[in-house]
Amino acid sequence: MRNSSKMIILALLAALFCGLYLFHELNGSYDYALPRRGIKVLAMALTGVAIAYSTVIFQTITHNRILTPSIMGLDSLYILLQTVVIFFLGSSHITIVNRHVNFILSIATMVVFALLLYQLLFKKGKRPIYFLLLVGIIIGTFFQSISTFLQVLIDPNEFMRVQDKMFASFNNVSGELVWWALAIVIIMFLIGMRSFNELDVLSLGRDTAINLGVSYDKVVKLMLVISAVLISVSTALVGPITFFGLIVANLSYQFFKTYKHSVLIAGASVMSIIALVGGQWVVERVFTFSTTLSVIINFVGGVYFIYLLLKESRSS
Amino acid sequence: MIQVRELSKFYGKKAVVEKVNVNIHRGKITSFIGPNGAGKSTLLSMVSRLLDADTGEVLVDNDNVKKMKSNDFSKRVSILRQSNFMNVRLTIRELVSFGRFPHSKGHLNAQDIRIVEQAMEYMELLDMQHEYLDELSGGQRQRAFIAMVIAQDTDYILLDEPLNNLDMKHSVQIMKILRRLVEDLGKTVVIVLHDINFASVYSDRIVALKDGRVVKDGPTDEIINSDALKEIYDMDIPIQKMNNCNICVYFNS
Numbered sequence: 001m002r003n004s005s006k007m008i009i010l011a012l013l014a015a016l017f018c019g020l021y022l023f024h025e026l027n028g029s030y031d032y033a034l035p036r037r038g039i040k041v042l043a044m045a046l047t048g049v050a051i052a053y054s055t056v057i058f059q060t061i062t063h064n065r066i067l068t069p070s071i072m073g074l075d076s077l078y079i080l081l082q083t084v085v086i087f088f089l090g091s092s093h094i095t096i097v098n099r100h101v102n103f104i105l106s107i108a109t110m111v112v113f114a115l116l117l118y119q120l121l122f123k124k125g126k127r128p129i130y131f132l133l134l135v136g137i138i139i140g141t142f143f144q145s146i147s148t149f150l151q152v153l154i155d156p157n158e159f160m161r162v163q164d165k166m167f168a169s170f171n172n173v174s175g176e177l178v179w180w181a182l183a184i185v186i187i188m189f190l191i192g193m194r195s196f197n198e199l200d201v202l203s204l205g206r207d208t209a210i211n212l213g214v215s216y217d218k219v220v221k222l223m224l225v226i227s228a229v230l231i232s233v234s235t236a237l238v239g240p241i242t243f244f245g246l247i248v249a250n251l252s253y254q255f256f257k258t259y260k261h262s263v264l265i266a267g268a269s270v271m272s273i274i275a276l277v278g279g280q281w282v283v284e285r286v287f288t289f290s291t292t293l294s295v296i297i298n299f300v301g302g303v304y305f306i307y308l309l310l311k312e313s314r315s316s
Numbered sequence: 317m318i319q320v321r322e323l324s325k326f327y328g329k330k331a332v333v334e335k336v337n338v339n340i341h342r343g344k345i346t347s348f349i350g351p352n353g354a355g356k357s358t359l360l361s362m363v364s365r366l367l368d369a370d371t372g373e374v375l376v377d378n379d380n381v382k383k384m385k386s387n388d389f390s391k392r393v394s395i396l397r398q399s400n401f402m403n404v405r406l407t408i409r410e411l412v413s414f415g416r417f418p419h420s421k422g423h424l425n426a427q428d429i430r431i432v433e434q435a436m437e438y439m440e441l442l443d444m445q446h447e448y449l450d451e452l453s454g455g456q457r458q459r460a461f462i463a464m465v466i467a468q469d470t471d472y473i474l475l476d477e478p479l480n481n482l483d484m485k486h487s488v489q490i491m492k493i494l495r496r497l498v499e500d501l502g503k504t505v506v507i508v509l510h511d512i513n514f515a516s517v518y519s520d521r522i523v524a525l526k527d528g529r530v531v532k533d534g535p536t537d538e539i540i541n542s543d544a545l546k547e548i549y550d551m552d553i554p555i556q557k558m559n560n561c562n563i564c565v566y567f568n569s
Contacts, residue, residue, distance in 0.1 A: 063403050197422030201414060203404045207366055207397045212468070213390030213418040259404040 017278040043173040048272025050234040054227035055245030073140025075240035091161040106236035114228035168241035323372035347515035350525035364395035390418040409445040415467030435467040455486030
């Protein structure tokens with residue numbers, strides 16, 4: 001089967017699930033339920049695309065197919081931020097209650113953190129990218145430990161609010177924020193798209209990429225920033241869900257069997273939409289909200305991750 | 317001509333390459349030889365801007381490499397390293413097509429496709445162009461990478477130990493191809509070699525390094541003699557003339 005026909009089938013499947021989610025059991029509630037469902041579908045599609053895109057480019061620049069950008073510690077930072085705010089200011093403070101303030105604060109903190117980290121590490125001469133990842137892991141663990149410490153001390157009622165933030169949820173996404181997120185994701189695509197061909201070369205390894213005239217350091221830095229912004233947006237919008245990117249990125253590699261990033265990223269994005277919208281439909285209409293999507297994703301993702309580990313260890 | 321001026325590289329305080337001055341002449345095969353850790357590969361990496369030099373500069377036809385755009389440089393000088401680990405599964409044809417990237421930016425036109433096919437023909441890979449690289453033997457894979465470099469169509473081709481892990485037959489095959497590249501297409505080849513007999517038989521000039529410095533630099537005949545080799549390798553190496561080739565008999569010295 002050609003890749004273009006594979007893509008059409010996936011796109012049709014995604015459209016089918018979106019339609020199913022929007023119109024199944026709508027009962028003629030076009031004014032009330034439909035716009036709300038529309039916002040949710042848009043939020044899921046956006047999150048899916050942001051995570052798929054950032055994971056694929058992150059895996060290419062790190063030459064590793066079992067990493068996700070969450071290794072940079074951004075979602076730990078998000079949890080820490082929410083915990084600290086609730087711990088010190090209380091859950092009724094404006095930064096928690098007002099979703100806009102929370103959204104902007106979260107994105108700003110994560111992006112500034114990522115930029116500072118890169119700046120600090122790249123300023124001191126050339127370091128291998130693995131050094132950056134190690135620092136990311138250590139800082140992420142550090143953030144997590146502080147969060148856990150504060151969560152133990154916090155008032156149990158307040159902890160409920162923290163817990164809300166700890167799992168991704170599409171159930172109460174604000175309509176306006178979705179449009180902001182949409183704008184940011186589109187901008188990131190426009191910036192990154194010109195480098196898709198260079199990413200193809202990058203997957204041949206650093207030396208070959210430089211030999212073929214790719215400004216390696218420049219492209220890697222640009223991609224790191226793009227993936228940090230995308231992760232920040234999706235996390236601030238629905239919560240930490242980056243693990244999900246691992247599944248769709250690898251499914252896309254397996255399904256399309258190509259080196260072309262334009263195809264891989266598009267494929268992973270459409271697969272995310274299918275998984276998120278389809279998954280949410282199952283959670284809402286089949287399980288009637290008795291579980292959340294992120295629990296299912298983490299379960300399926302975990303099983304797939306173990307499969308990937310076993311496969312990689314056999315092939316090398 | 318590639319001019320290397322006062323090039324140095326330090327790891328900590330230790331100099332791996334120290335104040336190296338070398339001229340690489342056009343239309344010739346120049347071999348870098350020397351003991352392990354002499355800095356051959358480091359020098360080649362710096363010339364090809366895979367590694368930043370700590371001091372000194374490299375001029376390609378009088379243009380400073382540091383001031384050149386990476387893409388412009390890649391149209392004039394290509395480099396092939398020893399290990400070519402990659403994350404993706406490619407066919408020979410796809411790999412060789414990547415050689416056109418500096419010119420095409422990923423959108424191959426009719427001329428690019430013609431050059432890719434010529435490169436594969438030159439390396440006798442046309443029959444197997446749709447086979448995957450990870451299913452090839454070491455010699456075939458090395459040929460595929462050299463085909464990519466040929467498709468890149470640069471005046472200068474730098475190769476870092478291209479004979480590594482190859483048996484005698486494939487080594488000779490690769491060296492003959494490099495010779496043809498120089499003679500037929502007027503390319504300039506720089507090659508890091510471990511086996512001095514390949515350097516002796518196939519190269520026009522030899523640059524010998526030891527402890528990060530150039531100890532010998534000249535036409536092959538001047539370097540392949542027992543005195544010079546003693547200085548480079550600290551070994552007494554007798555030289556035998558066979559079929560007009562100087563062969564170094566180092567196995568029991």
